[in-house]
Amino acid sequence: MSDPNGKPIVIVGAGVAGLVAAIELQAAGRSVVVVDAAPEVGGRVRTTVREGLVIDHGFQVLFTAYPTLRRYLDFDRLALRKFLPAARIARDGQVSLIGDALADPGLLLDTLFARAIGVGDKLRLLALRRFAQQLSIDDCFGARFASISTRDFLTARGFGTPVIDGFFAPFYGGILLDRTLATSASILLFTFKMLADGDTVVPAGGIGALTQQMAARLVAGTVRTNCAVRALVVTNERVTGVRLHDDTELDAAQVVLATDAPAAAALARTAGLTLPEPSGARGCTTLYYTARTSPIPGKALWLNANANAVISHAVTLTDVAPEYATNGRTLIAATSVGAAADLDDATLDAAARSELAAMGKVPPAALALDRVALWRVPYSQYEQAPGWREHRPSIACGMQGLWRASEMLHSSSLEGAARGGDMAAKAILHAT
Numbered sequence: 514m515s516d517p518n519g520k521p522i523v524i525v526g527a528g529v530a531g532l533v534a535a536i537e538l539q540a541a542g543r544s545v546v547v548v549d550a551a552p553e554v555g556g557r558v559r560t561t562v563r564e565g566l567v568i569d570h571g572f573q574v575l576f577t578a579y580p581t582l583r584r585y586l587d588f589d590r591l592a593l594r595k596f597l598p599a600a601r602i603a604r605d606g607q608v609s610l611i612g613d614a615l616a617d618p619g620l621l622l623d624t625l626f627a628r629a630i631g632v633g634d635k636l637r638l639l640a641l642r643r644f645a646q647q648l649s650i651d652d653c654f655g656a657r658f659a660s661i662s663t664r665d666f667l668t669a670r671g672f673g674t675p676v677i678d679g680f681f682a683p684f685y686g687g688i689l690l691d692r693t694l695a696t697s698a699s700i701l702l703f704t705f706k707m708l709a710d711g712d713t714v715v716p717a718g719g720i721g722a723l724t725q726q727m728a729a730r731l732v733a734g735t736v737r738t739n740c741a742v743r744a745l746v747v748t749n750e751r752v753t754g755v756r757l758h759d760d761t762e763l764d765a766a767q768v769v770l771a772t773d774a775p776a777a778a779a780l781a782r783t784a785g786l787t788l789p790e791p792s793g794a795r796g797c798t799t800l801y802y803t804a805r806t807s808p809i810p811g812k813a814l815w816l817n818a819n820a821n822a823v824i825s826h827a828v829t830l831t832d833v834a835p836e837y838a839t840n841g842r843t844l845i846a847a848t849s850v851g852a853a854a855d856l857d858d859a860t861l862d863a864a865a866r867s868e869l870a871a872m873g874k875v876p877p878a879a880l881a882l883d884r885v886a887l888w889r890v891p892y893s894q895y896e897q898a899p900g901w902r903e904h905r906p907s908i909a910c911g912m913q914g915l916w917r918a919s920e921m922l923h924s925s926s927l928e929g930a931a932r933g934g935d936m937a938a939k940a941i942l943h944a945t
């Protein structure tokens with residue numbers, strides 16, 4: 514039922530959560546306007562194409578098994594390019610390939626003979642894969658796993674410190690931007706399940722093609738970019754609109770906050786409301802290089818398992834998706850997480866060059882890398898420490914007319930954001 518006064522539902526934020534909410538609400542016949550402060554849609558899922566190079570705003574991948582997100586995407590039209598279901602672990606001058614031989618039997622021999630992980634731990638890894646795969650996503654997020662850290666969970670399953678620090682820490686550094694493994698075991702199981710149930714991919718046009726494709730499903734003119742919301746408008750204890758960057762007001766039948774958690778909390782405060790916020794943020798910095806020849810070739814993610822590594826993980830993107838660079842150039846993404854991500858540009862660049870050379874066992878002098886971009890995303894994911902789910906926000910924000918569509922409703926991931934948008938749309942359709 515559309516608003517009798519003809520006012521739209523205003524969604525603040527055109528990331529995955531806001532776009533999914535908009536798609537669902539429009540599909541139900543509601544009038545929707547999406548406003549976003551940025552110059553383009555996508556939020557954390559964006560890409561810039563510059564001089565024939567596809568530069569994602571921070572290295573990021575899609576798991577094709579994400580069940581909610583995939584409902585909003587046409588995989589065929591995205592021309593998805595697959596990573597090898599494997600990781601190359603580089604440590605102290607040695608490189609081992611550890612792969613999911615059940616997903617790609619071609620990885621069996623390398624994985625069996627890899628010296629980075631002992632036989633017992635390889636068997637435990639296989640058992641963990643089976644264990645995660647037979648859980649439902651809801652099981653993964655149940656209290657049993659949500660309340661303990663990844664490190665404690667792995668220790669309880671018999672993994673020793675060498676494999677925890679030498680494999681899981683850099684691997685989950687790559688996925689969760691957290692090498693300390695303090696993140697809740699739910700996320701470990703959820704991602705293990707997603708890795709086992711599908712492929713790890715990027716679209717040929719860059720990760721931003723995901724949100725571009727979602728936005729294209731909306732009625733033309735639905736999204737207004739370069740349109741920051743400064744405050745909520747409250748009339749008789751009900752949210753009735755938003756005040757924009759230029760001080761104009763946009764009337765709304767309902768307002769949906771689909772921003773990241775700190776921005777949502779700041780907007781809610783303008784209406785006198787306090788929204789729960791996660792305790793912290795996980796940031797990362799990705800450096801992009803072109804090279805004549807990559808020191809870290811192949812379609813697998815390279816993990817830097819050395820203690821004190823500045824670069825946590827890296828990949829030759831053009832080996833996975835040749836479309837990421839024109840003219841046969843090679844494009845490499847090297848990502849720093851944790852405190853290292855906050856180092857200054859020159860320090861990060863110097864460390865990336867020497868660590869990429871060491872990982873690929875190439876003399877640094879022989880490495881002709883040209884830095885083409887450096888992306889800092891201080892708020893890439895929110896912290897998901899044990900017990901965080903008990904403090905998740907609700908969809909209704911405690912004042913009539915105000916709703917929340919956010920990754921915060923589920924998990925800090927593309928799937929979590931899609932679920933947040935979908936859940937919020939359903940709640941609004943049910944209530945109004």
Ligand SMILES: Cc1cc2nc3c(=O)[nH]c(=O)nc-3n(C[C@H](O)[C@H](O)[C@H](O)COP(=O)(O)OP(=O)(O)OC[C@H]3O[C@@H](n4cnc5c(N)ncnc54)[C@H](O)[C@@H]3O)c2cc1C
Pocket residue numbers: 525526527528529530531548549550551554555556557558570571572573574575688740741742743771772773776780797890892893894919920921924925926927928929930
């Ligand atoms: C580098 C990086 C790597 C990642 N890797 C992965 C991965 O491999 N797999 C995975 O599943 N997830 C990954 N993630 C996480 C995933 O991208 C996010 O969980 C998801 O995109 C969050 O979507 P969202 O819609 O909730 O928020 P956002 O994408 O942050 O969208 C919020 C939008 O709100 C807008 N906004 C904020 N304030 C205002 C305001 N006042 N007025 C108007 N607009 C406003 C912003 O401009 C933004 O567009 C990664 C994230 C990053 C950054």
